């Protein structure tokens with residue numbers, strides 16, 4: 001028994017468990033408050049006040065919503081495939097929660113002479129893991145839509161599947177450019193290489209653009225929320241869902257938003273890095289000692305990470321309440337004819353820039369050349385007769 | 392054919408490459424929404440804040456008394472006939488000797504009820520009344536009811552209280568705001 005306790009404390013098992021639980025709780029809390037935030041942002045953008053009756057500024061609204069969800073009738077349609085119907089939302093929630101496991105939220109705490117990473121698990125194929133889990137996420141939607149035995153749900157599910165496949169391609173390719181630059185698949189390594197203000201966004205502006213657009217599509221957020229698409233498909237894949245099963249689907253969307261903001265922050269905005277972090281850490285270490293200084297500096301880093309994540313979530317909402325939904329063919333056109341070629345071009349430019357030895361300059365010059373080339377080709381294209389004008 | 396001069400000529404020329412990338416218009420849109428995000432909100436938080444409604448606001452009904460405190464209503468039923476929502480009902484009674492100080496006319500409404508769930512506050516009863524008996528006050532709402540048994544307002548809630556007589560004054564904004572305090 002004694003050896004077990006010793007093993008527990010020595011193997012960092014406890015600390016890891018603690019960190020996992022804290023990350024889990026924070027994920028859920030942020031997702032819950034995203035629902036509040038979404039309503040507030042929507043309201044403010046539409047010159048309204050938003051929920052402000054439950055608690056101060058409506059802060060108890062998520063609790064009230066969840067309570068409402070729990071007490072709704074949990075209805076399963078007679079013709080639905082019961083087990084798949086239950087599995088769908090569970091899978092959605094499960095994959096959504098798993099995806100933030102490899103995200104490093106901060107550098108490390110030194111506790112009792114040991115270094116504990118602020119990260120649930122550190123695996124050397126972190127990015128692959130994220131992608132694997134995210135693409136599993138579509139199964140939740142598909143199974144739910146299929147099991148409902150409802151045409152609208154099925155249409156929503158099919159849309160979700162084809163949309164995710166289309167946009168995962170471009171997303172993966174925009175990531176490959178990052179991987180070429182960093183030479184590793186580990187998220188922590190990628191973040192470490194962006195030390196200080198040396199963020200990837202400066203090297204990969206086009207990659208960032210593509211990645212963001214694809215992240216919107218992967219999260220099924222406006223302007224790519226075709227799987228739900230209230231105006232055409234009633235409620236899309238969750239038409240038949242009620243009570244907490246519906247709650248799971250809606251909640252999974254917000255968790256996905258959180259996760260993709262976290263991944264975006266790690267890949268492009270330096271994760272927990274911020275300009276001047278070395279200076280801050282040195283000051284803190286000389287001020288309050290090596291260990292405490294390092295730990296406090298880590299805390300500040302975590303703060304900067306969460307600021308980036310929250311801004312990411314805000315950006316998701318901001319876009320949602322600005323742009324209308326894409327038409328389905330527009331969505332496919334943009335994905336296959338727009339983003340994938342651009343991602344390939346970005347890949348080539350990055351490769352050439354890395355080989356040339358001038359990464360930063362090379363990429364920007366490459367992008368400029370690409371834009372010039374595209375506009376030349378565009379101006380040379382055969383002019384179409386404009387049918388509407390009759391000219 | 393041009394009917395008004397408000398028609399705008401739509402520009403159907405092909406989009407340039409820059410426009411086709413959606414990004415410029417997206418950026419403009421984001422700019423517009425963020426401007427609204429930080430704008431002052433015109434919302435009036437109703438139960439805490441009340442807005443100026445004007446002297447012609449149609450609120451709670453009142454059955455007026457005359458200067459000597461006699462009820463003006465003679466139960467002619469014109470208000471009930473005028474009412475588009477059929478919210479008013481009454482039972483008439485003849486005034487007997489000794490009640491002259493209570494009722495102005497020889498016939499009066501023994502029961503006078505307005506169903507506030509039906510009433511649409513159109514004010515047609517006020518317009519129809521030949522005796523200037525029924526009015527819609529401009530200084531008082533019908534309170535929110537949570538139970539159907541509270542919906543029908545009888546004479547006890549409608550007839551004017553002689554200690555607080557209702558006058559449709561407060562024609563200026565400042566006066567009216569004071570009434571709503």
Ligand code: SF4
Nearest residue numbers: 474510511513514516
């Ligand atoms: S205000 Fe209109 S609806 Fe209401 S009682 Fe008078 S006539 Fe009927």
Ligand code: SF4
Nearest residue numbers: 464465467468470520
């Ligand atoms: S309130 Fe006026 S209209 Fe209605 S019954 Fe009385 S006198 Fe007639």
